[in-house]
Amino acid sequence: MNNTSMNPCFGCGKPLHISAPSCPHCGAVQNLPNQLGPNAAMRSVNGVEPKSKVTAGVLALLLGGIGIHKFYTGAWGWGIVYIVLCWTYIPALVALVEGIRYLTLKQPEFAQKAARMDGPFSFLW
Ligand SMILES: [Zn+2]
Structure with missing residues (x-):
């Protein structure tokens, strides 16, 4: 030493x-x-709390039809699009796939992707 x-x-x-x-x-x-x-990777980056893949995934599966998971991950632009289109059930279907995707990602991977979100219309995948 x-x-x-x-x-x-x-x-x-x-x-x-x-x-x-x-x-x-x-x-x-x-x-x-x-x-x-x-x-x-679980610790806050630049003072921003890391997003939880479980929270995002569960929100996508339960309330994805109105884009709640989009607001959670900071993509409020998409959230509004989901709300506007919710009557078509298309957002619910997309959110179902997104929720499964979030839950299959490893938490550090998800937190990194969420931290890299850039603007209300960035897409976390
Ligand atoms: Zn000491």
Whole structure:
């Protein structure tokens, strides 16, 4: 171990390896920005909470005919289109496929796609 991989503990100030999840001296949990755990994709990106594929999928399956899952993922433009066309049942069919797609994606994949949404008419697939 060299000094470049050591950081002072937030709790007691003793040198601590940057990969240490908590301090063995005082027990303080180290929450360093460069410390990426297996759940990194679940954490917020730029202060935006990651979207849940389960929430989006369930919304698509139950309320997809009126585009609720579109509003949830930020694509409110599509949400309005779904509402306008809901009487045709086409949005409900599309939402059924979308819901299954969301649920088959892995959560980190889904969160990344949701984070990359760009504008009210971007399509999460
Ligand atoms: Zn400590």
